[in-house]
Amino acid sequence: MNFSIDLFHSFSTLQGIQKIEANLQIPFGEFVSISGISGSGKTTFLRIISGLIPPQHGTICWGEQVWHDSKNKQCIPPQERNIGMVFQDYALFPNMNTLDNILFACKKKIEKKYLQSILNTLGLDNYLARYPHQLSGGQQQRVAIARALISKPALLLLDEPFSALDEALKKTVQSFIYEMHQQYSMTTLVVSHQISEIKPYAHRFLQFENEKLIDYPYIEKNNFTVQGILISKEKSESEMSQVTLLYDGKIYQSPFPSSELEKIQIGDKIHFGLFL
Amino acid sequence: MAINCLIKSKILEENFYQTLFLTLKLASITTAILFCVSIPIAFYLSRSQGILKSILEIIVTLPLVLPPTVIGFYLLLLLSPDGYIGFIFNELFDIKLIFSFPGLVLGSIIYSLPFMVQPIHAGLEKIPKQLIEASYLMGKSKWQTLLKVQLPNCKPAIYTAIALTFTHTMGEFGIVLMIGGNIPGETRLAAMAIYDAVESLNYQQANQYALTLIFITLVFLGFVHLWRKKITN
Helix, strand or coil, rough: CCEEEEEEEEECCCCCCEEEEEEEECCCCCEEEEEEECCCHHHHHHHHHHCCCCCEEEEEEEEEEEEEECCEEEEECCHHHCCEEEEECCHHHHHCCCHHHHCCCCCCCCCCCHHHHHHCCCCHHCCCCCCCCHHHHHHHHHHHHHHHHHHHHHCCECCCCCCCCCCCHHHHHHHHHHHHHCCCCEECCCCCCCCCCCCCCCEEEEEECEEEEEEEECCCCCCEEEEEEEEEEEEECCCEEEEEEECCCEEEEEEEEEHHCCCCCCCCCEEECCCC | CCCHHHHHHHHEEEEEHHHHHHHHHHCCCHHHHHHHHHHHHHHHHHHHHCCHHHHHHHEEEEEEEECHHHHHHHHHHHHHHCCCCHHHHHHHHCCCCCCCCCHHHHHHHHHHHHHHHHHHHHHHHHHHHHHHHHHHHHCCHHHHHHHHCCCCHHHHHHHHHHHHHHHHHHHCCCCHHHHHHCCCCCCCCCCHHHHHHHHHHHHHHHHHHHHHHHHHHHHHHHHHHHHHHHHCC
C-alpha cells in the first residue's frame, strides 16, 4: 500500500507566486526526509497533505482511501485523516498545561503506561503542570512531539522538529521518534534543513528543486543525494561503475549503476550520493 | 404633615430601589442573551469571507452609528401590536412587546449587539490559525475547537464584551424612551429616572441615581479589569 501524491498548487508570497508540484508514491511505513531552500514550499506541502490547505489540482490517496481529488471535488477533512503533526512553531494551546495539551490529542483512552513512557523518554515528567509560556523552546518542542505521537497516527508530519533541541537531547528524541515510527509503522515525513539529522533513519530523500518535489533515487542507503554535473565516467565490470561529478564548485566521485551508464553523457546533470 | 413626608420619602425610596433593580435586571438578562447569541455570530464572522460576512458585519455595526431614536422608532413600529414582530408575539405567546419589559429586553439586545459581538469577534480573529489547525488535526470538530481552544484563549475579549454590554445597557436611554415609555416598576430605568428628576428640578434625586450608576459601573469595570489582569498574567 502506498501514500500517493500527485498535486499542483500555487500561492502568492511576498516574493511573488510560488508553485508546488509533486508526484510521488511513498510506501506505507517509510521514513521520508523533505528538504529544500527556505521558502521552497516544504511547510505548505505538509499543510496540503494534512488537509489544511486544499491543493488546486491533483489527488492525494492514502492507500485506497481518497483524501483529496480536485476533479471530483472530493476532500476528506483533516479530522478524519489520522495525522499527527509537529508545527514549526509548536502550536501548543496556551490555555492548557503540558499534560492537557498532550491528552487533548488522544482520540481514545490511552494506557497510563504508554503515556508515562512517552513522558519519560521526552523528559517531560517534571513539567506536566506548566503552561506553554512557562516552558523553554526545547521543552515546548518536546511537548509538541509528544502530542503528535500520543495517538499513534498513521501519518506523522514533522516540520523542523529538532530545531530547538540541544545536541544530546536531539539524539534521544530522534531515536525515540524512529522507534515509534518502527513500532507502530507510522509513515513519517520530516522537514529539516539539516539532512544529517535524519540521514541515519530516512528511507527516502525528497527535495524541492525549481518548485518540484524530486524523489531522489539514492545510490547507497543513507546517503544524501544531490544534482551534480557529470565530468567523466569509468565503466567497471562490477554492477557499480564510478562517475566524477562537479557539485557546488567541488569534484566528487560516486558509485553509479553500470547498467545506467550508457544513458548519461558528459555535461548531464545527474543525481549522486553525497557523503555527509 | 410629618407622616405625609415620611410616606413620600418611603415611596421615593421604594421607587429608587425598584428602578435600580429593573435596570440591573435588564442589563443582566440582555448580557446573558447577547452572550449566547453573539458567540455563533462572532464565530461565523471570524471564519467566513465574502459578501454575506460583509452584510452581517454592517448589520451588527449599525446600532453603533445610528441614533437610538432611529432604531427606537422602527422598533416601535415593528413591536407594536400591528407590527410584524409585535403581532406574532401577541398572537402566538400573548406577550405585549410595546411599553413592556420583554419589549425593552428585545430592544436592548438589538441596540447592544455590537458591544458584545465586536470584541468577541476581534478576540477570535486574534487567535493564531495554527492553534485551530492543530486542534482539527487532533480530530476535534469545529465546535469542539471553538469551545475548548478558541473561546478559552480569548477570555479577555469575552470579559471586555460582557463589561461593555452590561454597562452600556444600564445607561440606555433613547430606545427605552421610544419603546418602553416610563412606567414605574415596569419599564422605568435609571437613565429615565435621572431625566425625570432633572425635568422636575429634583437634582438631589438625579444625583442619587447618577452616583449609584457610576458606582455600580465602576465596581463592575473594576472586577472585569482584575479578571483580565489575572488571565493575562
